[in-house]
Amino acid sequence: MDKLQAMEIFVKVVDAGGFTRAADSMQLPKATVSTLIRNLEAGLSVKLLNRTTRQISLTADGAAYYERCLRILADVRDAEESLSKTHASPSGRLRVDVPTGLGRPLIIPALPAFFERYPEIDMELGCSDRPVDLIEEGVDCAVRVGSLPDSTLIARRIGTVHSVICAAPSYTARHGRPQHPQDLMQHRCVNYFSAKTGKLFDWDFAKDGERFQFRLPGRIAINDSDAYTAAALAGMGVAQLASFMICPYLQSGQLEILLEDWRVDPMPMHVVYPQNRHLSAKVRVFVEWISELFADHPALQLHAAYCPKAEEASAASSLALQSVAESRA
Structure with missing residues (x-):
């Protein structure tokens, strides 16, 4: 044996x-x-x-x-x-899980640079807002947004996600614009619920030392970020969206920011992987790559007060991705 x-x-x-x-x-x-x-x-x-x-x-x-x-x-x-070149030239299958809202607009467009640098790695990329069990499902590492529950996972912070309150012009034309977070109690809101627990997430607001956190009324609750964005675009109610997701729709006029003077608590972003495991070369290089990608990505630096014009955003994003690729070359 x-x-x-x-x-x-x-x-x-x-x-x-x-x-x-x-x-x-x-x-x-x-x-x-x-x-x-x-x-x-x-x-x-x-x-x-x-x-x-x-x-x-x-x-x-x-x-x-x-x-x-x-x-x-x-x-x-x-x-x-x-005793080999594995560390310098990592290879093999790499299983990664990322939230839908990060995967489609930010991670996938940058992956060609990753594969150019590490051509012997094959990736299985899961994109969903469901928190996977890395051990049970055989996932090497995952990107997660928000506070991390107590767990046995090793976590490395790789960025911060800022969010804003917004709605489609068709919604505000019918229901008006809230002037204060408490006004939202009289509005229709698009809620988000946990795919793991089914619990609705609270909304939070802060301004000049004043703070509110409560659950808001709504006719629909969703557990997928792409579907959540689609509901906001359809005029189904007020939504709380990440700044990097809302920017293209602000530029096109499909969404508008509400409660501009109020801040939503930023959410930490981590890459996590199991402890008591050897951190293989392929996992190590992915962790380093995505840390660098998000450290300088212009979309993650956006706050409610600023959204560049479409051509500026495209140029900035391309420059950032080129910088990451050159730094790894």
């Missing part, structure tokens, strides 16, 4: 939470995975996993062996990378 392979499969089974998901992720027959784990237990003369028809769990010996396996496998990968 290949002991290192058995260790890798054991770790994958624990991380995936079952034999079937582990076998699928490694493209191996489930019977092969089960046999290798049984042989591993027989060779060690200990029981590593408690098995039921619905789930698995680690025994006390299994938990200790799992931690040892993580360290051993990380050391092996470090040794391999130190």
Whole structure:
């Protein structure tokens, strides 16, 4: 039995939470995975996993062996990378998950520069506002906006997202413009709800030391940023949108800013990846690349008070992407 392979499969089974998901992720027959784990237990003369028809769990010996396996496998990968060109030329499949609102307008247009720099990396890019489970779903890293819940993930802050209150002219023509956040209680608002918990998000406003945070009435609640933007454009109500998303629609006149003097709390943006894992070269270079991309991206510097003309925004964005590409060359 290949002991290192058995260790890798054991770790994958624990991380995936079952034999079937582990076998699928490694493209191996489930019977092969089960046999290798049984042989591993027989060779060690200990029981590593408690098995039921619905789930698995680690025994006390299994938990200790799992931690040892993580360290051993990380050391092996470090040794391999130190003797090869993997670190300089990372390769392989990289699974990344990003919010829809960031992926379509900001990340995907910049990816040609990433692939030009790292031609041996193949990426699977998931775009959704659903918070994925990185361990269970086999995702290498993810970009997340907002405060992070307590978790075992390593997080690196890569930027800040600013938001504004806005509505379509067709909506304000029918319902007027609010002059104060409390006026929104008499308006129709487009709410956003968590894809994970189903809970509606509160709205927050701040000005000169005065602060409000409350839930607003609305006929529709949405859990996807593209659909949320579409609802605002359709005149369905007042919305709270990221500045980088609203700018093109301000330029075209499809949306207008409301409550200009009031600030919405900015949201932190992080790239996250599992701890107790070797940070592979492909994950490392992606983390560095996206950190640099967002550090200087003109769209993320926009606040409610300023939105450049279309030609200025296009030129600034192209210049920023060119600068990132040159810095990595």
